[in-house]
Amino acid sequence: MLNSPALEYFLEVVRTGSVNEASRRLLVAGSAISRQIGKLEQEIGVPLFERRPRGMVPSEAGALLAAYARRAALETDQVLAEIRGRGRLGATVRVASSQGAAQEFLPHAMAAFRKENPGTTFQLPVVSPSSATQLVQDGSVDLAVTFSLAPAPDVRVIHAQRAPIQAMVRSDHPLAQRDEIHLHELLPYPVALTEEGTTNRRLFDLCCSTEGISFEPLLVSSSSSALANFVKEANAVSLIGHITVHERLRNEGLKALTLLNPEMHLRTIQIQAMAGRQLPAVVDAFADHLIHRLSEIEV
Template identity: 45%
Template sequence: MHGIALRYFVEVAQAGSLSGASERLHVAVSAISRQIAKLEELAGAPLFERAARGMVLSDAGRLLLTHARRTMLESESVLQEIAALKGAARDEIRVASVAGVARTFLPAAMARFRQDWPDMRFDLHVDTPREVLRRVAEGQAELGMAFNMERAGGLSVRYSRRAPVHAVMAADHPLAGRASVSLQDLQAYPMALTGSGTTTRRLFELGCALESVQIEPALSCNDPSPLHGFVYGSDAIMLGGYISVTHSLDRDQLVAVPISNAELQSRTLQIQVMQGRVLPPRTEAFIALLCGELDGLLAAQR
């Protein structure tokens, strides 16, 4: 299977049509169609189902897409290693992450990594858990960090550790001295919550439904950063993982109290990579640093 044919195939799969791939590649539709036909002849099976809404991958096409993405990414890594031999390498690690991890933990880890790899560059994309894992599965990021409730297909988990949701509040809050709090305890105070696409919000709503607790947030925001300002110096409470708030607890005079609800205790933090992909040494070294720092940080949580 030739590289150019795989490249055209990947573009058609992503665009959903020959014309869409043609616009992205600046290549004639007829040329792309010929390459797809050759791949289908070689595979001995149709790679797409042609429909009015466009071209949808067949079962064979989905298998080939996984192979094609992995092959193209590994070729890119080899070319970068060859460039390094000539002193012309542009070292970069592409990372996708949810906002809670990207707020302070990841940038701090990147800065520490550059102490040993001073020429390393990072590209960080912050999004919802679903989008983070999609970018990793499609090769747009080498690794993804997200809080997950279920395992996604096509990905390999390199790190997984329980990361419960905490109630975060001002240090002088009436509940601040508790060893833990319940969802019923939270009912008496204004709640600041992340958006509906986050794992924390989904778990919170599930926990409330199972315990027949009704809590309407006083503030809901798609970005967790403004929630800190809402909680600071007030009786409001926000939800967050220990890793998301640990760097601001002392600075903002906040405390993180565990929540006794089983659903909010079930969350895990994962580092995931594309299944079967061979990562460059620099990325493996960065993953090793992340795993070590996460172990230390999560072991310190209450």
């Protein structure tokens, strides 16, 4: 039978990629961890790790066992919470998010949810899109709200909604008289961009490569607030998702222009959960709340 200590040790080696690092974090001798993993491999009948010079990587069987162990640990915690009377609406919801959704959308959604469910508390780590998905995959959070360009393994997409990238300008900018533009029409104007590696920037770079054009941005930042403020102060143009700044667009004299280039329409915003996991009632309720709020945002 798969026992809890062995699975705990196994998961920590999966997370860290090293028996020594797992030993340090768990305060357990490395030999004990290796022995328990060896017993697991003997019990299952296949290797759970590939030993590589840079560390230990789960084999195909190891990845399957890790997914099972994560779900089992989360469901055990959930059952214990329900037995102790904490499984109803009135618990902590852990949501990982990329910068775009964390700036405005999620804080407003969380505050609104708490008005109906005042016992609920939240944790909101803000990370890269791929890291948000990874936190859901390994069970560190309940939900991820993040922009995505492609499917991810071991993830259930609860909701997906297109999240095109738009040009953001001041209401008195020369382009503000337009509703739709092509990317090359931004060339005469100062531009502010997100950092490389974001879904926004990856699609922008892809479009530039396809069109054979290039820009010299005056500002590069990971902060949508910094980009929006720079647009206001310098009368520049930035590329942003409507979900990221919809409150600013409504209140601060900014306008979003549709970009007609098809590359700028390839991403979605997703609400993700671990595949196969039964979510606690409060997390399910908050996911439904997010879906409703997303449906109210026009893009």
